[in-house]
Amino acid sequence: MDPIGAPPGPLTPTVGLRPPERSDAARNRELLLTTARRLIEGDGIESLTMDGLAAACGVGKGTIFRRFGSRAGLFQALVDDSERSFQAGFLSGPPPLGPGAPPIERLVAFGRERLRTAAGQIPLLRAAERPAAERYAVPARHLAAAHIRGLLAQAGVEGDAPALAFDLLAILDSVVWLPDEDLTVMLPRIADSWEHIVRRLA
Amino acid sequence: MDPIGAPPGPLTPTVGLRPPERSDAARNRELLLTTARRLIEGDGIESLTMDGLAAACGVGKGTIFRRFGSRAGLFQALVDDSERSFQAGFLSGPPPLGPGAPPIERLVAFGRERLRTAAGQIPLLRAAERPAAERYAVPARHLAAAHIRGLLAQAGVEGDAPALAFDLLAILDSVVWLPDEDLTVMLPRIADSWEHIVRRLA
DNA sequence: AGTGCAACCGGACTCCGGTCCGTTTATTCC
């Protein structure tokens, strides 16, 4: 059930540093991801089945589940690239997203950038949805929450920083579930209201 | 796929007033709901299968899906009772939740009451989760959003009321996905931070 | 090169949500 051999990075803070992937496994991972991308591009996410992907790769279904743990895990892996570059952006990129700008400006930029990133891959993010128990127990989320907490603290925002960080993250996450027809009109407005709320808290 | 014959009420604003349920159908609806409640109490939601429920009721599986449309729909129906009483509370109950209190106080009470209601039935709410497309296209959500918009307007809160309402609802919805072990410690803090945010907006 | 072993692979199998359609039953109108 647990995916194994994931590449390292802020997204997956490999604590117990596992032994590296075997070369055939790495090759299959790449093959699966690129093939999945191709199939999705052609027919959409809905119609991608694990059997289908396995067949298209000339691989057994067990291989997919060994690598990614679940259907959702596969899509998570597809999202990881942009997730990592987003993380790099707010951890060490140029201001106002990265260090150097005042904390409130960074927080505003963080929200806007997150919304922009999410908007570009909503079907993928929906398909990467985990069941309840794991949903919030994910490294990427912890990192984002810690970042927000830190900025709130730096800005001297009063109140319960962890709880506020949770609330703010909830706002950013929720756009994934906007009905498609509302997306184009609501996204910029939600970005603006994010800024509004953040500044009000300061 | 579509559930039919649902009882009327603010939760399901029956516009085209459908013909009433046939009596056998109503009996089966009741039987299914009470049996489902009993089975859940015994073994938890996870282990309730539609085949199992059908068998326990001495009913065909088709009957369940005709009534509730999907597994999620069944759990939605189980949640509807408390949902309706929550709606009654903020639409016409006593202040500060109902009419009569200042809008900001009502908004604070709304959030606290919603969180309390949700906390009492988190497993049910998780199981009632709809797939992406329908998630936000639900009468109960529209009603809640409209209510928040109205209160924001009454309070003279500046900013984009629909977008703010969306953001605020996102906060309330997100507690459902808190990992169980964080729930008891985080819930009251999230309630407080709700109040904090709402007052900051005013 | 040879060997031991852990990791990997494949695909048949299980389980469950959801559909379909022939049959049964409540209701309505004579």
Added chain:
DNA sequence: GGAATAAACGGACCGGAGTCCGGTTGCACT
């Protein structure tokens, strides 16, 4: 009461996610 009709019923059936385990293969060590 009896016939006509629409709704409800039941359970066989289907598709797809996830599991399992016997067989295979890369890798480290000698």
